[in-house]
């Protein structure tokens with residue numbers, strides 16, 4: 001029997017592919033045998049509540065692949081399937097499951113051409129990590145292996161939690177108790193835990209666009225309704241529909257990629273709204289350590305009297321991206337629920353990493369590194385600003401107050417992709433702003449993100465040398 005189930009959750013393969021795939025599986029599993037007639041396209045279309053054309057396309061697909069044959073007046077029937085060839089060439093090929101082939105959700109990164117200078121967003125500079133001291137600290141952790149042999153179902157290593165409470169959170173105005181903290185594998189992973197927690201309850205999640213869409217996507221992929229909102233000079237601006245959202249994802253200090261700071265009045269309004277609507281706010285504080293013109297405002301979590309804010313912190317920028325260590329600060333009950341999910345997902349967070357970072361924090365290494373990098377990044381930011389003015393005077397941008405990227409608006413007649421193409425020919429990697437939008441709008445087509453975290457002054461000079469005289473390539 002043919003029992004087609006359509007997946008309506010977006011993003012999903014088009015319906016016709018879902019149908020053809022399920023028929024193909026039924027044939028391969030022997031559920032549908034040679035000569036079995038598939039349901040009439042009209043009948044199946046009515047059953048599934050979709051257009052007949054979609055079913056016809058699915059059947060055509062099956063016929064073109066040899067799984068079915070179709071004759072006028074006789075409908076579509078299962079064909080004679082050739083037996084699996086296990087000798088020769090086919091045996092040598094590496095199989096890839098058809099059902100995994102829909103990968104529209106995957107964002108491909110740029111090639112790793114060693115000679116290319118890349119303005120990759122969201123990366124921190126690793127050239128200045130105090131490696132000698134970091135090695136010593138790691139050696140100290142490994143002096144005693146007792147305790148390393150267990151999984152630990154808890155909210156993180158107590159020493160690291162205490163150190164974060166004492167040395168990290170105060171700089172953001174946050175006071176927390178140990179049971180309000182969970183150590184995770186970074187903010188992206190934290191959002192995955194949260195999405196798993198809230199998915200059964202459904203509802204909507206608001207977020208700013210252009211924005212960092214990888215986090216809200218974790219929620220919409222689990223069935224929450226995405227409620228994109230515009231972003232202006234005061235930060236994200238909730239639409240009427242978004243006001244009733246169950247969750248609000250915000251980056252109050254620097255909204256990515258524009259770098260705007262959520263204004264004090266919007267902060268108050270958001271906290272009030274969350275209280276009134278029984279909603280939660282996810283505060284992604286991913287790079288507030290890097291400020292250049294003024295100290296950052298306290299985190300939203302610092303003024304969270306009603307316990308509505310779930311704060312996401314990370315060591316990706318203060319140390320390095322591949323460390324994969326972050327933390328959540330939230331209501332103890334939320335933390336408890338997340339501990340369970342974290343346990344199911346990964347049996348906790350690496351203990352060695354936690355102990356190592358505790359050492360780095362306690363010896364003051366992280367603070368010293370941050371102070372140094374703030375100066376360094378400010379210098380790089382100013383260097384890029386002066387080159388942009390000189391080389392591309394017609395490009396629009398605001399000097400970022402903090403963070404690690406420029407958000408560039410190209411003139412109306414200039415498409416970002418042509419600039420990116422031209423730059424790539426000169427071995428410079430530029431990033432399109434398109435990934436920060438939900439669809440390819442006119443506005444998105446004219447935006448670039450210039451990340452400078454991973455670049456050195458020398459590379460910045462060289463990149464602009466290579467780019468000078470660049471004109472858009474159609």
Ligand SMILES: Cc1ncc(COP(=O)(O)O)c(C=O)c1O
Pocket residue numbers: 122123185186187188189212251256284286313314315316321325326
């Ligand atoms: C805005 C923003 N939020 C979250 C993340 C993810 O951070 P993590 O490396 O801790 O997963 C990034 C990554 O660069 C980011 O740019």
